[in-house]
Amino acid sequence: MMAGQDLRYDAGGLSMVGSLHRPSQEGIAPGVLVFPEAFGFSSHATGKAARIANELGYVALACDLWGDRRELPGLADVTPAVEALASDAAALRCRVTSALVALRAQPGVDTTRIAAVGYCFGGTMAFELAACADIRAAVGIHSRLQFPSLDGGASGIKGRIMALLGADDPGNPPEVQESFARPLTEAGVDWEMTLYGGVVHSFSNPDAAEKGQPDMLRYDARADRRSWTQMASLFEEALA
């Protein structure tokens, strides 16, 4: 597995340091943005980006979230930071489109074939990018189900939307699922949603237990594996 290469980019004054991962195959390849969990840039996100490059053959950028690879230590720090960013549409759009611009500027990236995947609040960022930019697909894994800056309908969304969720994730009760899905259906967006039974938040992160909140944040090997397969299958369809 090739190590990632630091990629610096600006996001509205924040100095972001992402990690770029290239497939072993030479030539032009589609690009995939990987938005980390709300804690920030992490080995979880770089690990997924490395696998996307090595196993799927795309150029993958693990994105910074809070600048200078700052990682917030716990939920007490994360919640206010996320709420502030989610409620500032301009800042959020800047955060996600800066990463897109940075990835598209790299040699070897097919600028017309871009997808995004995100985890936790990173899923919201992937969805948000699909709402404001021309990407082929956005996948949210144990994602928050939101398009924070979507005014009115979802008719601007051209890419495929996929949400892969723990059925027992306390952040995504049925009424939230419904209010996420309704505008997508009304706008004719290609979307799908999968619920994994008995699974909560952060199921793709083997280090989830370190946060000490197992009823909310818990790794699940089966859901991790199945969500990887579903994401890969959608990317294969969307980036062909």
Added chain:
Amino acid sequence: MMAGQDLRYDAGGLSMVGSLHRPSQEGIAPGVLVFPEAFGFSSHATGKAARIANELGYVALACDLWGDRRELPGLADVTPAVEALASDAAALRCRVTSALVALRAQPGVDTTRIAAVGYCFGGTMAFELAACADIRAAVGIHSRLQFPSLDGGASGIKGRIMALLGADDPGNPPEVQESFARPLTEAGVDWEMTLYGGVVHSFSNPDAAEKGQPDMLRYDARADRRSWTQMASLFEEALA
């Protein structure tokens, strides 16, 4: 593609004529039961069974439903027939276990590695089989979400359960989804459910339009393809 071979079996006095499809590879292989849509034995079910044999390498039995390959012409005939069968637990269990016994008796079938897939009411049959027999997985595609003869909890279910549904299927509103999922979660069953946006019932059947009820029964090539991939992926995991 090899043609199916007629397979006759008895189901509580009904003379069933299924269609058995074998992979080209010689030797012992896992077995898959394919339960048809509520209309009955059909080219849709045999086509799926043929693909399961040819592309996935399992011995697949497309099951008869109403005996003598009788196919009911329309929903007006189907509804009372299905209601009668779904409310007669003994008859339903006999219908599904007869098919299991018939498949297990075939040479070349690994009797310990069996899965089932069903479409429409056939999905209910696959789920029902998982509730009363030791199979590895049951997949319901545009399925009704029921375990008709499940008394109390779902703790007897050892196999994996997967429901792949049109989000706009009028038969599966959110409250039905929840009442399907709750006992599975409580019993610790490995289950998952996917909703395809903008999709209704019968999405895997290219002939769905012939029924003339497009708001309810409509083919969807994308959901057909994605549900096939998800089913194949689960079978690969469960039948390994």
